[in-house]
Amino acid sequence: MEGAQSPRPRDPMSGAQPLGLILRDGSRVGIVGGGPAGSLTAYFLLTFAQRVGLDLGVDIYEPRDFTTAGPGGCNMCGGIVSESLVQAMAMEGIDLPPTVVQRGLDSYVLHTDRRRVRVDTPLGEKRIAAVHRGGGPRDVLAVKWGGLDGHLLNLAQDRGAKVAAARVAEVGWDGGRPQIRLKTTVRTYDLVVGASGVNSAGWQLFEQLGVRGTRPRTTKAYITELHLGDDAVSGLFGTSMHMFLLDIPRLDCAAIIPKGDYLTVCLLGQDIDRELVTAFFESPVVRRCFPAGWQVEEGACHCSPKINVGAASRPFADRVVLVGDCGVTRLYKDGIGAAYRTAKAAAGTAIFRGVAAGDFRHHYWPTYRAIARDNAFGRLIFALVHGVKAFPPLLRGTLAMAADEHLASGPARRMSIVLWDTFTGSAPYREIFFRTLDPRFVGRLLWHSARAWNGAADTTGRYEGAKEAGHG
Template identity: 70%
Template sequence: MGIRLHDGSRIGVVGGGPAGSLCAYFLLTFARRMDLNLCLDIYEPRDFTQTGPDGCNMCGGIVSESLVQALAGEGIGLPPSVVQRGIDSYVLCTAGNRVRIDTPSKEKRIAAVHRGGGPRDLREVKWGGLDGYLLTRARELGAVVVPARVSDVGWDNGRPQVHLQNTSYTYDLLIGASGVNSAGWQLYEKLGLRSRRPDTTRAYITELPMDEESITRHFGSSMHVFLFDIPRLDFAAIIPKGDFLTVCLLGQDVDRELIIAFFNSPAVKNCFPAAWNQVQGICRCAPRINVREATVPYMDRVVLVGDCGVTRLYKDGIGAAYRTAKAAARTAVFSGVSAHDFRRHYWPLYRSIAGDNRFGRLIFAIIHRIKAIEPLRRGVMRMAALEQAGPAGDRPMSIVLWDLFTGSAPYREVFFLTLAPRFVARFLWQSARAAGSACAGEERSRSMHEGALGKEYTDAEAICRQGEPGNVPPRAEPERGTGSTQEALSAGQPLSGSGVRVPGLSPRLGGPIASTPLTLRFLPWKRCQTEGGDVMTRKTWRLTVLAAVLLGGVAFAVSLLPGPTAAQATRTVYMAAVEPKGGTGVSQEAFPNPSLLPAGGGYVLKAPDNTGRWEVSTYQWQPSFIVVNQGEQVTLEIIGINGAEHVSSLPPYVDKFTVKRGQLTKVTFTTSRAGIFPIVCVSHQPSMTGALVVLPK
């Protein structure tokens, strides 16, 4: 027999971050639907209204707009006092290029927040923190926040017991939401949880002060992401907020050497005003982040949520906290709190996040290879830049990069999107063009100071004349980048496309000559200058071709396989058909005119009885606003509470379904189309109409 919660059951939550607060919120919300009275305590020693480390949860503070909308659908709307800046684009930066990537669709905006009260030594607090806001919402539903640290745990007659400094409390269910930057795992192991701890690595986060006007001028509303070939660096970003820039470095044990290498990069320095010292942040930390899940996140009366169990790899940690918190709360209230219940109803979601992270590790391994090969790196930039200049509906590389940076889509979807034959063909073509243009380049003027051969030209000196031979090496056949100047410098043709590049010269021969000294060099195939400043050799070219062939082969093989049906995301939404009522007596309020209410059966006005009491009621879906993603398999599990029967439809997905009192109706469909679709009970109109919001991919 399972272990169920009942009226008066006590629940303890260790940790008041997003995972703990959201789990408490959903536990109390679901309990109300079941007329279940729970006593819930949240143990959180930090004060999230404080600035600096005392109120910080050590996070970059990015919330995707899809998560903002999902929280709004749950009754948790993030106010402007929490969201410091709306991010509407990304700027992808490499060593020699940058490209702005706008949101693939208007729904994919993201929000920049602070987790706590703000960085240390903050003189004026203009915004509230996300963690404090979520904790307040849980408190409004009846949660009790205990500002104390749990020092020990144990068992009391088969129930988990929490020990504080001077007292102890016993609970029917204990929620572990302490993250990986605390000693919480020692407590869970004392309870007997037999599981491998999460694997972690070090990240680096710093807050750089800058006035709001300067942030808007230099960064705008764009999050800057850097694709550098720096060992051990997987992801680097600068996030503009109110009066601060948040810098996040993620990778394999980020240390001082890696941090200095990042900030010394010219691409990073060019983002800031002149003479700006980027390294000197007023608040910085090196938190541990979860990179591999705990193997078993539950036992009887104990369950782990958030990143002390599983989270998204490098991205969308708050989104993972939301999903695990809701799944654990749903299991506890509707199914039970035994290990069997959690294994049946919580484990599938937990396992899906962990499985998706395996695709994430594969994607980041591929990114490391792309960063190390200049033509492939430039191919990414060229493809994204061309998409941003083209039609809005055909931007596969932009969508891949956006979903990868924001965590808006599962890694599995991103991976299979990159294997689409059309995507691979475009990427290989742009990489090949990047490789070709690199080999047609010339050494920068700095090569003259490195012992390289060539001639330095001064103002008004003739560089070459039409028909003269080029700098052909003594070989049987000319190589790329050599030949006659009649081919290279045909009148009126852009120099950059002719195998010759002259820094400072106008793109067309008739243009003015720059006043600075110029360098003109014809290079053989063995030594061709790339735009990023690195020299491409035959070996690099061969590696590029090999990578292209391998990617093409993998894409062709995948195209022959059936579609990844197993990768389809699933979502279960729990609803109820309810009838809120109110009433009074004619001695207090006159009975209203029933004809003023709209017809359709959605509103019911009951005439006064022999005591003079009259009632009014309405039929509704609860919740009535549901947010899902396009392509998901959605199941609505609807319990009938009030009303004998509700004949309903959800066009175009479901033509008809019926919800009856005391029975659970399951409606399953796949959200193939994006948009807003009505959930209509035809027998109780107009009030019993909900909305299914399907966010586009």
């Protein structure tokens, strides 16, 4: 259903629009949540409606003011927009202006306890964007940027969506149609879209509206924004995303992402707690990235948001559909990309097919399930990463293979492409997994690992210490 372009199917006998639950002229859609999933659903609903000449009203309910700095304006995320999403949005005419993109990233640096290796965009044209989600960290002196969420919400408004600055706490039914009830107003809709993410009590609203099945599974992550100033951020971290493969229990993935004057530090794994955060910052591998004697400032903006690690089992009911994190997302990466895909597929179904549970099952669920199924490969890949971390020759072989590829170009950069796509979320996990089964990939990795076993690989590659790359 992704990218639905076809007109609504007509009855083959009469040529009439199907009866049943469909959106008609004057229909109204209420969207609970104005993060990326909610704003993009509004954007696509109104774009597709215009395409078929449908007069549609769309209200977005969003309590946050994305122009303010600090937690009140922020949807808590690493802020990497994958290149596949940058490209997909550009094809829809959705550009990310320089005021939103804090830094274009063209490489990543992989840090382990023995060495670090820089991997440039494997196929030349690749770029990813680092953004803030709101007005910036709470200690920011002046809000100089626009955040991604505010930008997408503005796009939806430009298309005609109305935004109500309110948190939805009550819903109900009115003659077979869902209602959103605020303190002073009650509105009846032809479709309610759930886009409330996983960091609020939004799900119980959708259960009241008839969505059955299990809620998304979540775990706790950690993010902090560190102010270093533009010169230090550029000098120490450049235009690279920094990934850390450290042997710290429960830590699956750690990243430092340079943005303007700040660094975003993002830790993902199983129930990240204070002990794990301290272990990360005290690790010598992390310490050597910062100036000598540097300490995390007391009071730095930080949060422990929940992250979706398992999809809700049934994301729809008659006249109700869930998009983005409150339904399904990509494991650890490219959640904004998943919000985009589910938003577009749900909006396409509602406009071109109908808003009954059966319509969402047939035309929205395939996109949704494809994301959930791909995460099974993601789990396999992160298990492999754990295995590689635990077996030093394999880890050294992995780094040596990536470093050795810097003179190669295109598909010959097998390890670089696998690592790039894994850490940036730029390709489906399934695709990445099957690339690691290629005999040429396995052969090269075993060869480098055997050399590492014999102590030879540590002299391979140009990025030992990464100083030549201008980092550190």
